[in-house]
Amino acid sequence: MAAAKNKQTTKSDQVPRAPVYLPTxxxxxxxxxxxxxxxxxxxxxxxxxxxxxxxxxxxI
Incomplete structure (x- = not known):
């Protein structure tokens, strides 16, 4: 149970990053x-x- 809670908190701690599109x-x-x-x-x-x-x- 504690491991599952740790995984959830680490996912929410991560900052979402915008995708980088390279020029073509x-x-x-x-x-x-x-x-x-x-x-x-x-x-x-x-x-x-x-x-x-x-x-x-x-x-008309």
């Missing part, structure tokens, strides 16, 4: 197709929002 010489590069696709999705999304807003007003 080959970082991932952004994919241009993904950027274009997200731009298209954004334009369609805003277009749909404007269409629905105009429907609510009753101008």
């Amino acid at each position: 010489s080959n970082p991932p590069k952004p994919h241009i197709a993904f950027l274009i696709g997200m731009a298209v999705v954004t334009v369609i999304w805003f277009g749909l929002l404007v269409y629905l807003a105009l429907q609510q007003v009753g101008t």
Whole structure:
């Protein structure tokens, strides 16, 4: 029993350390197709929002 209590107290006494991330010489590069696709999705999304807003007003 005493040994189990000692293990628990030593774990709580330790200070948690933040992980260290080393810089990489080959970082991932952004994919241009993904950027274009997200731009298209954004334009369609805003277009749909404007269409629905105009429907609510009753101008369409």
